[in-house]
Amino acid sequence: MTSSPIPYGRQQIDQHDIDAVVAVLGAEFLTQGPVVGQFEQALATYCGAQHAIAVNSATSALHIACLALGVGPGDIVWTSAITFVASANCAIYCGASVDFVDIDPVSYNMSVPQLREKLETARKAGKLPKVVIPVHMTGQSCDMQSIHQLGQEFGFKIIEDASHAVGARYQGKAVGCGRYSDITVFSFHPVKIITSGEGGMALTNDELLARSLRRLRSHGLTGNAPEMDPRPEDELWNYQQVELGFNYRITDIHAALGLSQMRHLDDFVRARNDLARRYDELLVNLPLSTPAQASDSYSSYHLYVVRLSLPQIRKTQKEVFRELHARGIMVNLHYIPVYLQPFYQRMGFARGQCPEAERYFKEALSIPLYPGLTREAQDRTIATLSEVLQG
Numbered sequence: 529m530t531s532s533p534i535p536y537g538r539q540q541i542d543q544h545d546i547d548a549v550v551a552v553l554g555a556e557f558l559t560q561g562p563v564v565g566q567f568e569q570a571l572a573t574y575c576g577a578q579h580a581i582a583v584n585s586a587t588s589a590l591h592i593a594c595l596a597l598g599v600g601p602g603d604i605v606w607t608s609a610i611t612f613v614a615s616a617n618c619a620i621y622c623g624a625s626v627d628f629v630d631i632d633p634v635s636y637n638m639s640v641p642q643l644r645e646k647l648e649t650a651r652k653a654g655k656l657p658k659v660v661i662p663v664h665m666t667g668q669s670c671d672m673q674s675i676h677q678l679g680q681e682f683g684f685k686i687i688e689d690a691s692h693a694v695g696a697r698y699q700g701k702a703v704g705c706g707r708y709s710d711i712t713v714f715s716f717h718p719v720k721i722i723t724s725g726e727g728g729m730a731l732t733n734d735e736l737l738a739r740s741l742r743r744l745r746s747h748g749l750t751g752n753a754p755e756m757d758p759r760p761e762d763e764l765w766n767y768q769q770v771e772l773g774f775n776y777r778i779t780d781i782h783a784a785l786g787l788s789q790m791r792h793l794d795d796f797v798r799a800r801n802d803l804a805r806r807y808d809e810l811l812v813n814l815p816l817s818t819p820a821q822a823s824d825s826y827s828s829y830h831l832y833v834v835r836l837s838l839p840q841i842r843k844t845q846k847e848v849f850r851e852l853h854a855r856g857i858m859v860n861l862h863y864i865p866v867y868l869q870p871f872y873q874r875m876g877f878a879r880g881q882c883p884e885a886e887r888y889f890k891e892a893l894s895i896p897l898y899p900g901l902t903r904e905a906q907d908r909t910i911a912t913l914s915e916v917l918q919g
């Protein structure tokens with residue numbers, strides 16, 4: 529019997545999702561219709577945020593979030609060393625420079641002590657960041673209360689890259705509520721918690737930031753009179769371009785899928801947590817460490833990252849990766865430290881800058897985790913992992 533490969537993550541689509549998309553195809557508006565607003569309202573309400581602005585990807589949301597916070601040439605943005613490249617690229621899009629904070633060895637999130645130390649050094653050098661972008665790695669919230677306190681002390685704004693963390697909770701509140709940040713960004717790429725095909729959203733409690741995000745999503749245009757320049761009485765101006773924006777709009781087709789998926793958000797996250805608990809129990813005797821969870825956090829478990837105890841394994845991380853793939857367990861690596869990417873190396877970032885992130889990079893593997901992962905597939909994953917690590 530041959531069994532099909534088990535991916536590290538995948539979407540779950542039901543007939544309701546399909547019907548919701550098909551309904552839009554037969555409706556009046558394919559884009560900029562009513563469904564985008566409904567999707568925004570649903571997620572804002574879910575998170576307890578005042579405003580939500582849907583766009584065509586989390587990457588776009590991060591870009592306009594930086595712009596809305598005034599990031600431009602000469603500014604500095606910091607993010608975590610272990611994240612997807614988009615968390616850093618957004619600053620480069622704005623002409624700003626970027627730098628990386630090392631990770632916490634337990635949560636793999638941005639390390640608060642490292643952040644403080646780096647801020648103190650930067651203050652002396654007059655090079656404080658304008659914006660810091662903590663990333664809720666694997667779906668577990670960063671220590672946002674402490675990062676927010678540092679923001680007050682050192683005067684930076686905060687964008688939460690919550691691409692992994694829709695449906696997660698921190699200190700009893702939904703990630704996205706904005707208690708400790710200016711803007712929160714979610715991704716709806718198919719491997720993430722809920723999907724719209726491609727899509728993202730920016731949430732904020734600040735009315736002016738919300739207006740700015742809406743303009744930047746659509747060419748810098750506004751039809752709202754208070755945002756427009758006054759014009760002669762006899763000229764017809766029902767909209768104006770007041771700044772340089774982009775076409776980052778999401779379509780009603782995509783929004784319909786995202787909105788329909790929201791019906792399952794809590795179930796998806798619960799299923800991911802149940803599978804994670806099962807991994808925690810069944811992997812306990814293998815030469816690896818399972819992910820630790822902070823007591824004030826409920827993770828959405830976008831990823832289940834194990835760290836190989838390499839001294840106890842007669843193989844390299846790469847050999848383990850290849851053998852698992854050869855046996856149909858499609859593990860992945862999240863992530864290579866961003867500053868080791870050739871693009872960032874060419875900017876002059878040196879190997880060794882974030883030792884904890886580099887240690888993590890040599891040991892981490894994301895094993896399959898998604899709501900539709902069956903018990904049989906999970907058992908096969910565990911058995912194969914056991915054979916490969918102990919063989």
Ligand SMILES: *Cc1c(COP(=O)(O)O)cnc(C)c1O
Pocket residue numbers: 584585586587588611612614615663689691692714715716717726727728
């Ligand atoms: C997926 C992801 C993004 C980008 O999301 P897109 O919607 O694909 O643009 C950004 N940051 C992190 C941490 C991600 O995992």
